[in-house]
Amino acid sequence: xxxxxxxxxxxxxxxxxxxxxxxxxxxxxxxxxxxxxxxxxxxxxxxxxxxxxxxxxxxxxxxxxxxxxxxxxxxxxxxxxxxxxxxxxxxxxxxxxxxxxxxxxxxxxxxxxxxxxxxxxxxxxxxxxxxxxxxxxxxxxxxxxxxxxxxxxxxxxxxxxxxxxxxxxxxxxxxxxxxxxxxxxxxxxxxxxxxxxxxxxxxxxxxxxxxxxxxxxxxxxxxxxxxxxxxxxxxxxxxxxxxxxxxxxxxxxxxxxxxxxxxxxxxxxxxxxxxxxxxxxxxxxxxx
Ligand SMILES: NC(=O)c1ccc[n+]([C@@H]2O[C@H](COP(=O)([O-])OP(=O)(O)OC[C@H]3O[C@@H](n4cnc5c(N)ncnc54)[C@H](OP(=O)(O)O)[C@@H]3O)[C@@H](O)[C@H]2O)c1
Numbered sequence: 001x002x003x004x005x006x007x008x009x010x011x012x013x014x015x016x017x018x019x020x021x022x023x024x025x026x027x028x029x030x031x032x033x034x035x036x037x038x039x040x041x042x043x044x045x046x047x048x049x050x051x052x053x054x055x056x057x058x059x060x061x062x063x064x065x066x067x068x069x070x071x072x073x074x075x076x077x078x079x080x081x082x083x084x085x086x087x088x089x090x091x092x093x094x095x096x097x098x099x100x101x102x103x104x105x106x107x108x109x110x111x112x113x114x115x116x117x118x119x120x121x122x123x124x125x126x127x128x129x130x131x132x133x134x135x136x137x138x139x140x141x142x143x144x145x146x147x148x149x150x151x152x153x154x155x156x157x158x159x160x161x162x163x164x165x166x167x168x169x170x171x172x173x174x175x176x177x178x179x180x181x182x183x184x185x186x187x188x189x190x191x192x193x194x195x196x197x198x199x200x201x202x203x204x205x206x207x208x209x210x211x212x213x214x215x216x217x218x219x220x221x222x223x224x225x226x227x228x229x230x231x232x233x234x235x236x237x238x239x240x241x242x243x244x245x246x247x248x249x250x251x252x253x254x255x256x257x258x259x260x261x262x263x264x265x266x267x268x269x270x271x272x273x274x275x276x277x278x279x280x281x282x283x284x285x286x287x288x
Contacts, residue, residue, distance in 0.1 A: 012251075014162065018057070019254065021253070024257070025213065047261065049077050057082075057084045059074065060186075061089050062089055062091075064090070068120045074087065074121060089129055090166055091113040092147070107149075114129065128161060128184070142172070162184075163181070163182050165184075170198070185208065186213055190214055191242055192222055196212075209253075210252050210253050222242050229283065241271075247272055248276055
């Protein structure tokens with residue numbers, strides 16, 4: 001099933017797993033508001049299969065997407081999983097009946113969520129679990145110690161391969177790293193929202209991956225005059241420029257753009273290979 005296509009950005013060593021820097025974020029496969037089944041079930045399955053066929057070896061998910069819906073789609077589309085595939089999931093939030101994302105991060109919550117992810121993905125060990133802090137508004141101060149201790153314990157029990165953190169402040173990141181080794185940080189970042197620049201540089205120096213969510217702006221597509229100008233000059237789309245810029249920003253950045261369409265997935269792969277000159281980058285840097 002897996003082809004040897006060379007994807008833009010090459011590969012990154014994520015702990016003991018090698019992943020393509022061009023990955024896939026599966027959140028948008030659920031229904032509206034990341035709740036319930038997709039409108040186009042077969043289309044969702046096709047996107048997941050095409051991602052792997054294009055050579056992608058890093059898929060991002062969460063038991064909270066749907067909830068359970070996206071994990072079950074991944075299992076349906078890709079099980080038995082290729083050995084090369086790394087599936088990253090997240091714990092730290094549940095879903096309520098109105099589509100909210102209530103935080104749920106007591107040790108009991110985290111153990112339950114890890115077991116739920118194991119069941120819905122159909123595996124005995126999760127490749128990578130991100131401890132998601134904060135909420136929909138972004139990172140928020142608060143202790144992460146107990147949460148990381150719980151994930152480290154689950155890792156020692158063999159239920160988790162690697163551990164990462166998500167939606168964290170710089171302080172939470174530092175504390176997390178004191179509790180247990182982490183392989184990645186997944187925070188919101190894109191060329192219009194560069195609040196994590198210092199964190200990215202520090203992680204790059206330490207060999208830890210940074211996985212920006214909302215690389216294309218998430219639910220609100222990225223828009224900026226400089227972005228449109230560079231895209232027009234290069235005869236490319238703003239999305240291609242945004243992805244190429246991230247790949248060129250730092251070697252430790254891993255892409256997980258989301259899409260529910262095979263055509264968009266392929267356009268994004270092709271677009272991310274765009275080569276930006278120093279002049280292009282300087283113009284794009286002015287956006288932030
Ligand atoms: N840790 C966290 O708290 C957290 C939070 C949010 C997301 N995430 C993860 O990050 C991943 C990426 O975020 P995201 O998917 O929400 O946002 P995103 O990648 O920034 O953007 C996805 C949106 O862009 C559209 N799109 C993608 N390619 C396109 C193209 N070539 N042309 C036109 N439209 C295109 C998609 O619509 P179409 O479906 O129509 O292509 C979708 O609406 C998620 O899938 C999820 O795995 C993590």
